[in-house]
Amino acid sequence: MIDRIEKSACTSVMVGKKASLNGSTFIARNEDRLVAIYPKRFLIQPAVSGRKEVYKSTYNKLEVPLPESGYRYSSTPNVTMEDGLNEEDGFNEKGVGESATESVYANERVLACDPYNKDGLAEDSMTTLVLPFINSAREGVQYLGKLIAKYGAAEGNGVQFNDRDEVWYMEIATGHHWVAIRIPDDCYAVAANQIAIEEIDFNDPDNFMWSGGIQEFVEQNHLNPDEGHFNFRHIFGTDTEKDHHYNTPRVWFAQRYLNPEVDQDPESPNMPFIRKPSRKLSLEDIQYILKSHYNETKYDPLGNGDLRDRKKYRAISLSRTANSHILEMQSNGEGVQWLSLGVPAFCPHIPFFTNANDTDPSYSNTPVKMDLQTDSAYWLYETLAMVVESHYADFIQDDLDFQKKLSQWSHAKVNEVNDYVAAHDLKGEALTKFLTDQNHEIVAHCNQRTKEFIAELITRGTELSGLTFKMDPNL
Secondary structure (H helix, E strand, C coil), rough: CHHHHHHEEEEEEEECCCEECCCCCCCEEECCCCCCCEEEECCCCECCCCCCEEECCCCCCCCCECCEEEEEECCEEECCCCCCCCCCCCCEEEEEEEEEECCCCCCHHHHCCHHHHHHCCCHHHCCCCCCCHCCCCCCCCCCHHHHHHHCCCCCCCEEEEECCCCCCEECCCCCEEEEEEECCCCCCCCCCCCCCCCCCCCCCCCEEEEEEHHHHHHCCCCCCCCCCCCHHHHHHHHCCCHHHHHHHHHHHHHEEEEEEEECCCCCCCCCCCCCCCCCCCCCCHHHHHHHCCCCCCCCCCCCCCHHHHHHHHHHCCCCCEEEEEEEEEEECCCCEEEEEECCCCCCEEEEEEECCCCCCHHHHCCCCCCCCCCHHHHHHHHHHHHHHHCCCHHHHHHHHHHHHHHHHHHHHHHHHHHHHHHHCCCCCHHHHHHHHHHHHHHHHHHHHHHHHHHHHHHHHHHHCCCCCCCCCCCC
């Protein structure tokens, strides 16, 4: 069962507050799975107190006593529990975001010395066991690190945290060893299923964290190939043919877009993890990366290039993306969870204020199979993606225009809500109720507009049938 989860794959993007256009911090990821249909829900989990329970993973045998109290938080759990809960991403009521996880892979040398614990922490549990109990991004790393020390890790994972001021990325490489780095405020980072963190400065605990005894572990087992340096990627990571075709090209494409002045090879193992962008980055820049498939290059699987080039590299946006999320912590302290269900290339990111107490039924009630009688956002956007791709050449520009128009409306709505909150000095329960109501309005508008657009495409698509025959009027 562990092997099945380890084969899932994602792409992560992180942006510091001084690198962003509006001063927000961002963490973002495409949650990719093995199959195209992997139903997800979007929930607000309530705060708890006085609880006496033990968390039991339905994916492996992990059992962890839960703290008596926990904060309210948003999440995107699985509909079915075969692979565990997999709450994946969200903000808690303290304004801390988490996205878990980016699957990463350690080399055989380090795993021989510290193998995974099959009953330890895996992706299915990492949001559930951390997000409700932390007060900052930094504390998220520390809290998860303590769990790894006690229970071990079932697999390699990268975990993102953000709050109003900081963005942290943590890589768990082996059963008990990990490192974490604070993304500099004026920089961004992209991770794509490889151990990415490079040099660790053990004299700088403000910007780096690490598992207990990691230096001794590496030295005693003769694992460091670099004299006088501690490069986590070199020591714990991989550099294989699969990496060159499945992983590094995604980092190349993202950095090519955000730093077009830099010339790099798509298969290079030496691309830096952290870069300072050539410009201030917007939400749309992050969306572009998560929606991308080597657009405007010969590697685009939906392009017109040579078939060998189009099949050479694994794209960022895939048919098997279960959800694409961008967690924006605004400078005003309000979190916005931009959520895209369906294939990100074809589907919009819908904004949700996370200081809310419930979500719209179209997001919280997701049937396992498509049901035309059910008003389900997951199935609505899966339908949109299928319809657009089925007539890609004819529909893609209309779809891009649709996404742009809906994005413009969403930006205006978020700005309007922020202005109203500031003008009326809303706080506490009144603020939570207002933002909850606004989320329902956002969903109503986006769902209705999407339904109308799908209807337009289906109607036009009837004229594109291959079973069309025009009779010569002279016959």
